[in-house]
Amino acid sequence: MAKLTLPQLEEHLFGAADILRGKMDASEFKEYIFGMLFLKRCSDQFDTIQARVSDEQIAAGRTPAQAKEISDNRAFYRGGDFFAPTAARWGHLLGKSAENGVADLLNKALAALETANATALEGVVGHIDFNRKVGKTSLSDQKLRALIRHFDHYRLRNEDFEFPDLLGAAYEYLIGEFADSAGKKGGEFYTPRGVVRMMARLADPHSGMRVYDPCAGSGGMLIMSKEYVAEAGEDAQDLRLYGQEANGGTWAISKMNMILHGIVNADLENDDTLANPLHLEPDGSMLTLFDRVLTNPPFSQSYVSAGMKHTDRFEYGWTPETGKKADWMFAQHVLSVLRPDGIGATVMPHGVLFRGGEERTIRRKVTEADRLEAVIGLASNLFYGTSIPACILILRGPGPRPTSHQGKVLFINADREYLSGRAQNYLEPEHAEKIVAAYRAYLADPAHEIPGFARVVSLKEIEDNQFNLNIRRYVDNTPRPEPQDVRAHLHGGVPKSEVRQHEAAFKAYGVDVYSLFAERDADYCDFPVEGWRSATDRIPELAAPAEALVRDAFDEWWTRHSKRLTELPDTHKVMATRAELLESFVAELEPLGALDRFQLSGVVASWWGSVQYDIRTLAYHQFSGVVQGWLTTIQTAFADDGAAILNAQRQAAAKRKAREHPLVPYVLADYLNELEEAENLRAELDAKVKAVTTTSDDDADEVEEVDPVALKRLRAQFAAAKSKVRKLEATFIDQLGSGVREIHNAETEPDLVMRILKADLGRRLDTRLAAGRRALIDRYGTWAAKYVVPLPELEARRAAAATRVDEMLQELGYV
Numbered sequence: 001m002a003k004l005t006l007p008q009l010e011e012h013l014f015g016a017a018d019i020l021r022g023k024m025d026a027s028e029f030k031e032y033i034f035g036m037l038f039l040k041r042c043s044d045q046f047d048t049i050q051a052r053v054s055d056e057q058i059a060a061g062r063t064p065a066q067a068k069e070i071s072d073n074r075a076f077y078r079g080g081d082f083f084a085p086t087a088a089r090w091g092h093l094l095g096k097s098a099e100n101g102v103a104d105l106l107n108k109a110l111a112a113l114e115t116a117n118a119t120a121l122e123g124v125v126g127h128i129d130f131n132r133k134v135g136k137t138s139l140s141d142q143k144l145r146a147l148i149r150h151f152d153h154y155r156l157r158n159e160d161f162e163f164p165d166l167l168g169a170a171y172e173y174l175i176g177e178f179a180d181s182a183g184k185k186g187g188e189f190y191t192p193r194g195v196v197r198m199m200a201r202l203a204d205p206h207s208g209m210r211v212y213d214p215c216a217g218s219g220g221m222l223i224m225s226k227e228y229v230a231e232a233g234e235d236a237q238d239l240r241l242y243g244q245e246a247n248g249g250t251w252a253i254s255k256m257n258m259i260l261h262g263i264v265n266a267d268l269e270n271d272d273t274l275a276n277p278l279h280l281e282p283d284g285s286m287l288t289l290f291d292r293v294l295t296n297p298p299f300s301q302s303y304v305s306a307g308m309k310h311t312d313r314f315e316y317g318w319t320p321e322t323g324k325k326a327d328w329m330f331a332q333h334v335l336s337v338l339r340p341d342g343i344g345a346t347v348m349p350h351g352v353l354f355r356g357g358e359e360r361t362i363r364r365k366v367t368e369a370d371r372l373e374a375v376i377g378l379a380s381n382l383f384y385g386t387s388i389p390a391c392i393l394i395l396r397g398p399g400p401r402p403t404s405h406q407g408k409v410l411f412i413n414a415d416r417e418y419l420s421g422r423a424q425n426y427l428e429p430e431h432a433e434k435i436v437a438a439y440r441a442y443l444a445d446p447a448h449e450i451p452g453f454a455r456v457v458s459l460k461e462i463e464d465n466q467f468n469l470n471i472r473r474y475v476d477n478t479p480r481p482e483p484q485d486v487r488a489h490l491h492g493g494v495p496k497s498e499v500r501q502h503e504a505a506f507k508a509y510g511v512d513v514y515s516l517f518a519e520r521d522a523d524y525c526d527f528p529v530e531g532w533r534s535a536t537d538r539i540p541e542l543a544a545p546a547e548a549l550v551r552d553a554f555d556e557w558w559t560r561h562s563k564r565l566t567e568l569p570d571t572h573k574v575m576a577t578r579a580e581l582l583e584s585f586v587a588e589l590e591p592l593g594a595l596d597r598f599q600l601s602g603v604v605a606s607w608w609g610s611v612q613y614d615i616r617t618l619a620y621h622q623f624s625g626v627v628q629g630w631l632t633t634i635q636t637a638f639a640d641d642g643a644a645i646l647n648a649q650r651q652a653a654a655k656r657k658a659r660e661h662p663l664v665p666y667v668l669a670d671y672l673n674e675l676e677e678a679e680n681l682r683a684e685l686d687a688k689v690k691a692v693t694t695t696s697d698d699d700a701d702e703v704e705e706v707d708p709v710a711l712k713r714l715r716a717q718f719a720a721a722k723s724k725v726r727k728l729e730a731t732f733i734d735q736l737g738s739g740v741r742e743i744h745n746a747e748t749e750p751d752l753v754m755r756i757l758k759a760d761l762g763r764r765l766d767t768r769l770a771a772g773r774r775a776l777i778d779r780y781g782t783w784a785a786k787y788v789v790p791l792p793e794l795e796a797r798r799a800a801a802a803t804r805v806d807e808m809l810q811e812l813g814y815v
Contacts, residue, residue, distance in 0.1 A: 004156075008632055374442070376411075382418065487524075569620075
């Protein structure tokens with residue numbers, strides 16, 4: 001039976017959200033989707049274990065009735081497998097959902113599930129109220145019945161998934177999508193994954209450590225810490241995770257998120273961390289020996305000191321309670337819970353770096369105490385809920401830092417490291433790599449600096465600046481103004497001094513930049529006699545050999561290292577494979593010079609991110625499982641059975657995306673050619689019909705002369721062409737399935753999967769090479785825009801134009 005794929009489950013969850021859309025937005029109904037998913041998962045997995053226990057008891061000689069009674073013993077359900085009482089079993093819900101009061105039915109199911117598993121689920125799902133009104137809106141029985149029927153389509157047992165962590169991956173993806181839909185409210189429970197991954201790399205947790213997030217949101221920091229440890233090849237099960245979240249609904253989401261990721265021993269508490277931290281020692285004192293703290297506290301909040309517990313946390317001072325200045329209070333909480341050699345990474349608004357008053361006093365004391373390791377400035381609009389730029393403070397425990405680093409702070413100005421998006425900016429792998437590499441280089445050598453990006457600053461210099469930590473005071477990354485050579489503007493030519501500044505960039509692509517110019521004198525060169533555009537057109541040709549060397553090196557690298565992928569069904573070493581591929585890719589391609597280590601890391605890391613679930617499927621279900629998963633994903637996009645996407649616009653987009661899946665051209669090359677020819681013919685005939693039938697008052701007489709027989713024939717041809725396209729489209733899924741079966745019978749799935757994986761990585765490498773090549777073309781074009789027409793020629797052109805205008809005005813009689 002085909003395994004449930006991640007895209008398939010994601011679209012299924014989107015379909016559930018579509019059922020609830022209306023007067024409620026995502027921030028209001030997200031808990032219902034999460035609750036239903038969790039309920040269905042627990043019930044399905046319970047059924048699996050119950051059936052196994054019952055079969056074992058019958059095999060041991062017990063009657064079916066006895067076996068059924070034994071299988072209801074809660075002792076068989078441990079870890080992430082929960083006991084489902086009758087009220088929480090899916091069959092019971094299906095049978096009762098036809099009656100009135102479906103909201104009460106679901107509320108009782110969640111409450112029963114929580115009561116039966118109180119140790120792990122206390123307060124997690126029982127708070128979800130399907131009777132709750134948002135304004136004047138509540139969920140009708142009809143909508144809730146539709147939601148139950150929708151979730152009935154797929155079973156959510158371990159054996160149904162294409163890879164073990166599929167449910168956790170889908171849940172986390174859905175949290176991100178809800179954050180996107182919720183807009184400003186999304187920042188209350190979700191930190192973008194790219195930022196979270198980078199923070200885990202900065203904090204560098206290891207097996208055996210205690211990791212803590214005092215503002216845990218949906219749990220992403222803690223989950224990523226576990227993934228990071230696993231990627232390093234260490235025992236992630238030995239990582240102890242702690243978190244606290246003030247919002248009850250978000251805390252429940254984080255608990256479910258952890259459980260669905262297979263993390264059942266995380267210590268997650270629900271309360272305001274500033275007012276009442278709940279991780280305590282047996283004597284009631286605060287638990288303080290955390291090795292790593294990663295957190296994104298709510299930006300710029302007010303707080304209340306009255307009744308606050310454990311006030312000794314704030315040894316460096318108190319900020320005003322009003323005015324939304326609790327940021328340094330959160331930062332001090334992080335400082336207070338670190339073990340002597342612990343490391344904390346916390347997101348903060350830029351205001352904490354320069355605001356005066358009590359905040360300046362705290363900033364001074366923290367810096368003088370040598371508790372501030374680094375200040376990292378990020379781009380604006382990276383986070384949900386705010387468009388302002390943020391920073392990351394790397395904080396140290398109270399123990400002494402290495403002598404070489406004492407009295408020093410690393411400043412990284414990364415506010416230009418982002419990918420611009422329609423509504424939000426994104427921190428891509430290559431941006432994170434540059435930040436992390438600069439930080440790690442500083443840890444290894446405190447004298448290491450990157451001009452315009454990273455600089456080590458002494459305590460004395462910070463003191464001279466009155467403890468203002470504004471990053472641009474120390475690392476100004478403002479682009480240099482484009483130089484303007486007056487002599488070149490007056491007399492033409494390009495200054496060789498400017499050319500020299502960009503010579504290395506051209507050389508990296510094998511281009512001798514001086515070959516694009518003609519010699520003029522010792523200080524200037526001219527554009528070639530054939531024109532600057534001709535020289536620009538030569539750049540791709542000149543760069544082609546260097547780009548070919550990179551592609552050849554990529555082919556050789558793939559030949560040597562891709563065996564780690566082909567061995568996965570036997571080794572299951574997914575994370576070790578990732579680490580080896582990322583490291584070797586950069587090591588072998590960087591010496592060629594066309595792309596730097598950050599760009600190469602971005603290429604391979606983004607590729608892994610896009611194919612990681614296919615690779616996990618490969619590790620657990622062989623190459624045939626990957627191909628079957630691709631086929632299932634494509635079939636789902638074209639399904640029309642109620643489990644597919646309910647939103648018509650998204651369904652159309654999903655179909656287009658499915659047609660473009662890389663599996664399709666490999667399996668259906670001839671079919672795609674035939675379909676393309678049929679579509680082209682349809683478009684051509686459509687244009688001809690419109691050309692002879694579209695008329696206006698001006699050409700009505702001409703249209704009457706059209707041969708009606710010819711027009712009828714043309715319309716018939718167009719109808720036949722449309723019919724052929726429809727028939728071909730109708731056979732798409734059958735054709736694809738047949739092609740996949742042929743591949744399976746020929747046992748060529750490994751070759752197919754490896755070709756597609758390589759092609760995906762190769763396209764990403766080509767895109768990065770093309771971006772570098774375009775930068776060279778743009779640079780040459782900038783020189784041309786500045787200097788190709790000198791001032792005397794501009795003045796002559798202006799004079800000629802003015803003369804021509806005067807002549808025209810005279811001809812028209814205006815002068």
